[in-house]
Amino acid sequence: MEPLKEMFNAAYYHLLAAQLKSLVPTLNKKHFVDEACRDLDKRSLNERLRYTSLVLHRFIPGSFGEQLKTLYPLAKKMPSGYTALVYPDFVAQFGLQDPKRSLPALKYFTVFGSSEFAIRFFLKEDLDATLKVMESWSKDKDPHVRRLASEGSRPRLPWSFKLDAVLKNPALTATILENLKSDAELYVRKSVANHLNDLSKDHREYMLSIISKWDVDDPHTGWIMKHAARTLVKKGDQAALKVLRFDTSPAAEIRDFKLSANVRLGEKLEFSFRIQSLKKTSQRLVIDYCIHYVRENERKSAKVFKLKNIDLQGNEGRELARAQTIKDFSTRTHHAGKHLLELLVNGRVLASKAFLLEK
Numbered sequence: 001m002e003p004l005k006e007m008f009n010a011a012y013y014h015l016l017a018a019q020l021k022s023l024v025p026t027l028n029k030k031h032f033v034d035e036a037c038r039d040l041d042k043r044s045l046n047e048r049l050r051y052t053s054l055v056l057h058r059f060i061p062g063s064f065g066e067q068l069k070t071l072y073p074l075a076k077k078m079p080s081g082y083t084a085l086v087y088p089d090f091v092a093q094f095g096l097q098d099p100k101r102s103l104p105a106l107k108y109f110t111v112f113g114s115s116e117f118a119i120r121f122f123l124k125e126d127l128d129a130t131l132k133v134m135e136s137w138s139k140d141k142d143p144h145v146r147r148l149a150s151e152g153s154r155p156r157l158p159w160s161f162k163l164d165a166v167l168k169n170p171a172l173t174a175t176i177l178e179n180l181k182s183d184a185e186l187y188v189r190k191s192v193a194n195h196l197n198d199l200s201k202d203h204r205e206y207m208l209s210i211i212s213k214w215d216v217d218d219p220h221t222g223w224i225m226k227h228a229a230r231t232l233v234k235k236g237d238q239a240a241l242k243v244l245r246f247d248t249s250p251a252a253e254i255r256d257f258k259l260s261a262n263v264r265l266g267e268k269l270e271f272s273f274r275i276q277s278l279k280k281t282s283q284r285l286v287i288d289y290c291i292h293y294v295r296e297n298e299r300k301s302a303k304v305f306k307l308k309n310i311d312l313q314g315n316e317g318r319e320l321a322r323a324q325t326i327k328d329f330s331t332r333t334h335h336a337g338k339h340l341l342e343l344l345v346n347g348r349v350l351a352s353k354a355f356l357l358e359k
Contacts, residue, residue: 007083008048010037016052019077023070024060032059046159049083053090064095068105075112084113092118096125103133107140110148117160119152127165131172138176143185149176150191156198170203177210182220189224196228204232212243226309233286234304236347246286246346251279252312254343254351262356263326265334269355272321273343280314287320288344294337294357304344326357334359 013036017029036055043051060067068091075087087109095102099122106115106122122130131153138149151157153173155166166172173195180192199207211229216222225244226233232240238248252275259271277283287307292300307322328334336359342352 003045004082005043005045005048007081008040008045008052010040012083013037016078019074020056020059020070022077023073026061027059035059049086049089050093052086053093056086056090057094064098065101067094068101071105072108075109078112080112082113084109085117087112088115088118091115092121096121099126099129103130107137107145107148111142111144114144114151115148116151116154116157119148120157120160120163123153123163123165124161127172131176135175135179138179143183143188146180146183146185147188147191150180150188150195154191154195154198156201167202170199170206174210181214181224182218184220186223189220190227193224193227193230196224197231200229200232204237208232208239208243216243216245230306233347234288234344236344241286241346244286245284247283248346250283250285250346250348252277252283252285252345252350254345255317257343257351257353259341259353260355262358265357265359266325266327268323268325269341270321270323271341271353272319273351274317274319275310275312275345276317277312277315282311282313285310285312285345286347288347289322290342290344290349292340292342293332294335294339296335300340 010033013033016036017027017032020032021027021029032055035058036052040048057067060070071087071090075084078084088106091102091105091109095105103122106119109115119130119134134149134153137145140146153163153166153176155163155170177192177195180188183189183192196207196211207228211225214221214225216225229240229244233244233246241248255274255276257271257273260269263269275287286309288304289307290302290304292302295301305324308320310318312318326334334357336357338354339357340352340354342349344350
């Protein structure tokens, strides 16, 4: 698989130079490409992104405001996606002291990629004023802009720095979350749920107090609530289970649990079981499974995976199965040895079996 950083390759810079030339007739395309590609192999993905911003600043004439007038049409001419993050990055690097121009620019550019990383520099510079603008974005007609309001203000956004002010006072983003609690767009709801999940790691009671006031029966709001509380539910948090109307004292047992005894790296780990109700009335259950991975020096680390949420009727039994490919990722390297798989029902371990991973 080609590394992600190759999105910023020579072909991209030739295209960028050609499109920029149509907007800046005096541009020396060869000089631009040569400069953009200088030491390209030595730069990581994010280094290429940042360096592209610097090169654009060097070659686009005029003040920051005049440069924006070039970047607006340039964004329309170039492909959308990750490479389009260069425009909001440009704004964050060179327009931090000009929020009246920069914040509308971030709103504009987020449609082509995302301004979620760039907006955080403005939150760090002037939290109150920036949040006020983002609150208005949370009511915008464009879902990309609404998502920016939630995603950009997440306290623990991956690949970015933490927002210490929000970590200290999570109520700062309450209005944004309230405005988006029943958003019709899944793209936006995922962001709201991730924002709330961030809060649950530092302010569990506060996060639960928010979603406990929401309507779990609303299809949009309920979706957000369930995904927002996923970390707490995986831990069997009784308060979270109660808010989501899962049974806090499930009466069920695991039967006919079958698991691959041996699996090689790259193969599928397969398991199946029957969950049997032990009560006469229905119960709402969240069923997960946890794999305890072998690490170096025979240590183990656990990861919980979602399996299924079910409404199990009185005395009902239901067959469930899953197959998961065991392969290495950039974030996880597997080691040979004896692993453990646990079945969790509403956060409680009801059954476990071991399997041997061979490499």
